[in-house]
Amino acid sequence: xxxxxxxxxxxxxxxxxxxxxxxxxxxxxxxxxxxxxxxxxxxxxxxxxxxxxxxxxxxxxxxxxxxxxxxxxxxxxxxxxxxxxxxxxxxxxxxxxxxxxxxxxxxxxxxxxxxxxxxxxxxxxxxxxxxxxxxxxxxxxxxxxxxxxxxxxxxxxxxxxxxxxxxxxxxxxxxxxxxxxxxxxxxxxxxxxxxxxxxxxxxxxxxxxxxxxxxxxxxxxxxxxxxxxxxxxxxxxxxxxxxxxxxxxxxx
Amino acid sequence: xxxxxxxxxxxxxxxxxxxxxxxxxxxxxxxxxxxxxxxxxxxxxxxxxxxxxxxxxxxxxxxxxxxxxxxxxxxxxxxxxxxxxxxxxxxxxxxxxxxxxxxxxxxxxxxxxxxxxxxxxxxxxxxxxxxxxxxxxxxxxxxxxxxxxxxxxxxxxxxxxxxxxxxxxxxxxxxxxxxxxxxxxxxxxxxxxxxxxxxxxxxxxxxxxxxxxxxxxxxxxxxxxxxxxxxxxxxxxxxxxxxxxxxxxxxxxxxxxxxxxxxxxxxxxxxxxxxxxxxxxxxxxxxxxxxxxxxxxxxxxxxxxxxxxxxxxxxxxxxxxxxxxxxxxxxxxxxxxxxxxxxxxxxxxxxxxxxxxxxxxxxxxxxxxxxxxxxxxxxxxxxxxxxxxxxxxxxxxxxxxxxxxxxxxxxxxxxxxxxxxxxxxxxxxxxxxxxxxxxxxxxxxxxxx
Numbered sequence: 024x025x026x027x028x029x030x031x032x033x034x035x036x037x038x039x040x041x042x043x044x045x046x047x048x049x050x051x052x053x054x055x056x057x058x059x060x061x062x063x064x065x066x067x068x069x070x071x072x073x074x075x076x077x078x079x080x081x082x083x084x085x086x087x088x089x090x091x092x093x094x095x096x097x098x099x100x101x102x103x104x105x106x107x108x109x110x111x112x113x114x115x116x117x118x119x120x121x122x123x124x125x126x127x128x129x130x131x132x133x134x135x136x137x138x139x140x141x142x143x144x145x146x147x148x149x150x151x152x153x154x155x156x157x158x159x160x161x162x163x164x165x166x167x168x169x170x171x172x173x174x175x176x177x178x179x180x181x182x183x184x185x186x187x188x189x190x191x192x193x194x195x196x197x198x199x200x201x202x203x204x205x206x207x208x209x210x211x212x213x214x215x216x217x218x219x220x221x222x223x224x225x226x227x228x229x230x231x232x233x234x235x236x237x238x239x240x241x242x243x244x245x246x247x248x249x250x251x252x253x254x255x256x257x258x259x260x261x262x263x264x265x266x267x268x269x270x271x272x273x274x275x
Numbered sequence: 276x277x278x279x280x281x282x283x284x285x286x287x288x289x290x291x292x293x294x295x296x297x298x299x300x301x302x303x304x305x306x307x308x309x310x311x312x313x314x315x316x317x318x319x320x321x322x323x324x325x326x327x328x329x330x331x332x333x334x335x336x337x338x339x340x341x342x343x344x345x346x347x348x349x350x351x352x353x354x355x356x357x358x359x360x361x362x363x364x365x366x367x368x369x370x371x372x373x374x375x376x377x378x379x380x381x382x383x384x385x386x387x388x389x390x391x392x393x394x395x396x397x398x399x400x401x402x403x404x405x406x407x408x409x410x411x412x413x414x415x416x417x418x419x420x421x422x423x424x425x426x427x428x429x430x431x432x433x434x435x436x437x438x439x440x441x442x443x444x445x446x447x448x449x450x451x452x453x454x455x456x457x458x459x460x461x462x463x464x465x466x467x468x469x470x471x472x473x474x475x476x477x478x479x480x481x482x483x484x485x486x487x488x489x490x491x492x493x494x495x496x497x498x499x500x501x502x503x504x505x506x507x508x509x510x511x512x513x514x515x516x517x518x519x520x521x522x523x524x525x526x527x528x529x530x531x532x533x534x535x536x537x538x539x540x541x542x543x544x545x546x547x548x549x550x551x552x553x554x555x556x557x558x559x560x561x562x563x564x565x566x567x568x569x570x571x572x573x574x575x576x577x578x579x580x581x582x583x584x585x586x587x588x589x590x591x592x593x594x595x596x597x598x599x600x601x602x603x604x605x606x607x608x609x610x611x612x613x614x615x616x617x618x619x620x621x622x623x624x625x626x627x628x629x630x631x632x633x634x635x636x637x638x639x640x641x642x643x644x645x646x647x648x649x650x651x652x653x654x655x656x657x658x659x660x661x662x663x664x665x666x667x668x669x670x671x672x673x674x675x676x677x678x679x680x681x682x683x684x685x686x687x688x689x690x691x692x693x694x695x696x697x698x699x700x701x702x703x704x705x706x707x708x709x710x711x712x713x714x715x716x717x718x719x720x721x722x723x724x
Contacts, residue, residue, distance in 0.1 A: 073672050076664070101674035113669040117687030117694070126683065127673035134674070166691070183673060 024089055026051045026222050027191055032083035034064075034071050041067045043247035044083070051190070052219040056233055056258060057226045059244035060266045065226045066110065068244070069195040072224075073107035074100045087191060101127075102134040106189030108180040110196040115167040120179070123167050124149065128186055148186070156182050156212050174205035181212040192216070193224045198232035210235030230262035245269040294345045298432050300401030305409065313418040313429035323422050330422070332607040332639040333549055333578040338521050343493055346374035346455070346462025347432060361485050362513055362708055364700060367450035370394070370435055374456060374492070375464025377433050391440030391476075394449065397467050398433045408436065411469055415527040415555060416499040423525040423551055427465045427497035434467035439476035439506075448479040448698070455520055457490035468498040472506035472534075479509040479698055484524065486517030491546070496524040502534040504558065510538045511701050513708065516545035518573070525551040532558030532587070539696050540567040541705050542577055543712045549578040556583070556590035556618075566696075567596040568689045570709065571604035571636065572716050578607040583625075585618040585648075594625045597692045599685055600636035601716065611643040612655065618648050625655040630662065630688050686713055 025048040034042040041064045049055055059065050071078050072085065074097030085092040092100060115123070129139045140148070153160050156178050168176050177197055184192055194213070198206055213223070213236050225236060233241070233255065241257040242249045243266070250269050251257065295314070300306035322339045323330040363369070368388070371381035377396045385394045400408060418425035435451060453466050472478060484494055494516060502508055516522045522545045530536050542548050554563045569577045583592045598606045608627040629638040642655040662684055670680035689709050696702035 075668050075672075096677075097668060097671035098674055098676050098680075101672055107672050109669070109672075113666050115666055115669070115684070115687055117689065117691030118683055123670070123673070123683070126675050126679060127670075130674040130676065130679070166687070187673065 025049055026088060028084075028086040030084045030086075032071070032085060033081045034067055035079045035081050036067065036077065040081070041247055042071070045249060047242065047249065049191075049222045049224065051222055052217070053240065054217070054223040054225060054236060054238045055240045055242065056238040057224065057242050057244050057249075058228070058230070058258060058261055060270065061228065063244050064247045065244055066195055069107055069193045069224075069226055072193055073097060073105060098130070101187070101189075102131050104190035106184050106187055106192045108177075108184060108192065108194045108197050110199060112168050112176045112180055114169045114171075116169050118167045120163040120165060120167045121149065124163065124183065124186060127183070131187055152182055152185050155215070156185070157208050158182055173200035174202065177201055177205065177209050178212070181209050185212060185216060188216075190220060191222050191224070193226065195226045196228065197225070198227055198229060206232065207235060230258045233258045243269055294348065295430065298430070299398040300405050303401070303405045306401060306405055306412070309413050309418075310429050310431070313425045316418055316425040317422070317429055320422070320425075329580065329609070332605075332609070333547070333576065335422075337547065338493060338523075341461050341491060341493070343463035344460045345430070345432075346457065346464040346492060347376045361452060361454070362483055362515065362704055364448060364450045364481055364704055366700070367448045367481060368394070369450050369452060371452045371454065372433065372464075372466055373454045374462055375433055375453070375466045388445060388447070389443060391443035392445055393436075393438045395436050396433065397431070397436055397469065400436045408469065411471055411499070411501060414499070414501060415529045415553070416497055416525065417527070420553070421525055421551060423495065423523045423549065424497055424527065426523070427467060427495050427525065430463075430465040430495075431467040431497070432465060434469070436469045437471070437478065437480065439472045439478055441473045441503075442475045443473070444476065445478035448481055448701070450481045450483065453482070453484045453494060453496060455484070455486035455492040455494050455516060457492040459490070461491045461493070463493035463495060465495045465497070468496070470498065470500045470508065470510075472502050472508055474503040475505045476503070477507045479701070480511070481701055482510070482512045484512070484514045484516055484522060486520045486544070488517050489519075491519045491521065492517070493521045493523070496522075498524075498526045500526065500528040500536070502528065502530045502536055504532045505534055506531070507535040508537070509698050509701075510536065511696065511698070511705070512538070512540045512550070513705070514540070514542040514545060514548055514550065515708065516548065518544060518546060518575075520545050522548040522550075524549070526553070528552070528554045528563075530554060530556050530558065530561040530563060533560040534558065535561075536563040537697055538563070538565050539693070539701075539705070540579070541693075541708060542567070542569040542579075543708065545575065545577075547576045549580060551580040553582040554584065554592065556585050556592065557587055559587045560589045561587060562591040563593070564695065565592065565594040566692055568692050568705075568709070569596075569598040569606065570689065570712050570716070571598065571600045571602070571606055573602040573604060575602070575604045576607075577604070579609070579627075580607075581610040583610075583612045583623065585612070585614040585621040585623060588617065588619045588621075590618055591622040592624070595692045595695065596627045597689055598627075598629045598638070599632065599689060600629060600638065601632040603635040605636065606638045608639070608657070609641045609643075610655070611645065612653060614644075614646040614648050614651050614653065616647040619650045621648060621651040621653065623651070623653040627657045628688075629659040630685065631659065632662070632685070682713055686710065
């Protein structure tokens with residue numbers, strides 16, 4: 024049994040079918056990349072897996088560690104080990120980043136039957152994590168993502184991921200809006216989290232990120248379907264040739 | 276129409292008429308005159324109704340129909356100790372009033388505050404040195420401008436006078452605690468706080484209006500503030516009256532050249548709360564921040580009525596007021612920014628944001644800009660809306676359950692403006708009060724008020 028088993032997943036938004044039958048199995052330790060042109064259902068897939076409202080699942084199933092993921096609420100999924108790194112992380116005025124991080128970490132600890140984290144231990148943990156990710160420690164005292172630059176927001180997402188230690192991490196266009204230095208820091212952060220019992224699904228438009236986070240499998244998503252799968256060389260091919268040939272076959 | 280016409284004739288009955296002759300300073304003709312003029316206004320103008328623009332959204336019917344007695348005459352009230360619900364500021368000098376009556380037994384000693392600084396009970400000053408108030412009392416708190424001011428001025432009895440001479444700096448914050456506690460009859464009290472900071476003086480004053488459960492009472496407070504050149508006052512008002520209480524409060528401030536008035540009003544309790552503020556930026560470079568936050572549940576009614584008058588060049592005003600409304604509550608924000616012809620290079624900003632927790636509450640918001648100068652920067656904005664589902668999802672996606680997520684977002688919505696409070700201990704006190712209020716509203720357990 025794979026860690027994640029997506030079978031014939033069909034999803035509609037406002038009556039319009041966006042995903043038209045996705046099949047994807049992922050094992051622990053694997054990195055899968057989903058590439059595709061804009062408007063093809065990449066973000067829909069990430070939101071559906073994370074449990075966002077507003078998506079109608081008309082057919083198919085998703086098993087996570089043998090459990091029916093689609094029956095769980097978004098927060099239950101997160102506590103069970105699903106993590107979505109947002110393409111556009113929300114700015115939330117008035118909620119201190121530290122308060123948010125601590126609340127999220129304690130929610131997960133309670134689920135695991137652990138006590139809430141000690142205040143000192145939490146601060147030390149955050150200090151070491153922010154250092155690894157080259158995030159100014161001051162940032163965690165500020166309201167969540169408010170006034171953060173694009174790069175800071177993405178680093179903060181990786182910080183959250185690193186803190187919550189998910190088993191299934193989805194990175195939605197994490198490379199968008201990043202300069203090359205930030206891209207490297209974020210990639211290093213993700214690579215440091217690679218482990219045999221953790222799977223990554225990396226959603227991206229460009230091959231660039233995949234030079235830093237090297238995938239085991241690459242899938243091309245066009246028109247709501249995975250039209251081709253391969254190894255990392257497929258990403259390089261796409262970078263060179265673009266998505267035109269898939270889009271033409273989709274149209275035909 | 277047989278509606279109640281005047282407060283003196285009906286709701287405030289004979290007990291009031293008999294009491295006014297004995298008010299402190301009554302033998303001083305100008306004080307007596309000020310009181311009489313104010314009461315005459317109440318008599319001739321009556322209780323303002325919806326046709327009066329300033330009272331369009333807030334009805335005084337309930338107050339007008341309640342047979343209040345002067346709360347100071349109620350002798351069956353027992354306040355053995357400060358109730359635990361009173362928000363105490365660590366290290367502050369406390370001055371306590373119960374039903375408008377100064378309680379030296381509950382207050383700190385009003386001595387040795389530093390060179391050039393005096394803090395005295397208002398009634399003492401009216402009796403022993405009324406002349407010292409001649410240029411102060413009524414200088415900016417004009418009865419003709421406001422029913423709230425007229426009622427307070429007509430019946431003012433006790434309170435405080437804080438005076439700082441040139442350059443004096445008050446190290447210790449002053450906390451005024453006004454506690455309402457009705458006995459067998461509903462009581463009304465009209466505390467008066469006078470604050471005068473001469474040139475370059477600095478002080479922090481925290482005004483708390485709280486109450487004990489029981490009969491409805493009316494707390495009608497007025498704070499009159501005069502800031503000389505380069506003076507700086509931090510003035511924080513916390514209204515956490517009992518859930519059956521009425522609160523009609525007004526702050527009137529005059530700010531001279533390069534002086535600064537920083538204020539924040541937190542309003543959480545009370546059945547009906549109206550907070551008025553008028554800030555007159557009289558001198559070049561005068562600046563003010565007039566922020567606030569309120570939380571309403573059940574059938575509470577809150578009215579924030581604000582007038583910022585830019586009367587001199589290079590003056591600056593900033594105002595952000597945020598409210599969270601649940602139940603069937605009603606919130607009102609009326610804010611006017613006036614820029615006089617001479618007030619060139621004015622910078623005035625005003626924002627009111629309301630967060631509705633369900634479909635029950637109603638918000639009325641009326642921002643007004645009146646600009647007579649041509650070189651100004653003025654902006655105002657108002658939003659009313661529900662919680663952003665994208666924000667909720669972001670928190671859920673991190674494993675935070677929905678109730679906790681909503682509570683965090685509501686708290687964050689208010690904290691966002693509370694973080695503007697410059698005084699750190701007061702800021703922390705206000706943050707704590709909001710947290711406690713949210714917990715008490717069971718927002719953590721039911722997700723909405």
